[in-house]
Amino acid sequence: MWTWGFHMGWFPIILMGLFWIAVIVAILFLIRWLIVSTSHGNREARSKDSALEILRTRYAKGEIGKEEFEEKKKDLEF
Numbered sequence: 001m002w003t004w005g006f007h008m009g010w011f012p013i014i015l016m017g018l019f020w021i022a023v024i025v026a027i028l029f030l031i032r033w034l035i036v037s038t039s040h041g042n043r044e045a046r047s048k049d050s051a052l053e054i055l056r057t058r059y060a061k062g063e064i065g066k067e068e069f070e071e072k073k074k075d076l077e078f
Helices: 011-061 066-077
Strands: none
Touching: 011 066
């Protein structure tokens, strides 16, 4: 009577193990996706700030005029 429930052999045990492995892998992929999507948004914001800083530096050095500065600044701020 102690073998009750094992009439299907090891198949249910292996299936349950594969299920939990799939759950863990799915959670890891979800965490990775959240990290990548969040850092991508920060990267875009930093890139835009960086471009604006470069534009301000070029204007301060006199490499570009006021009209060109305002035009490019408007393009970056869309």
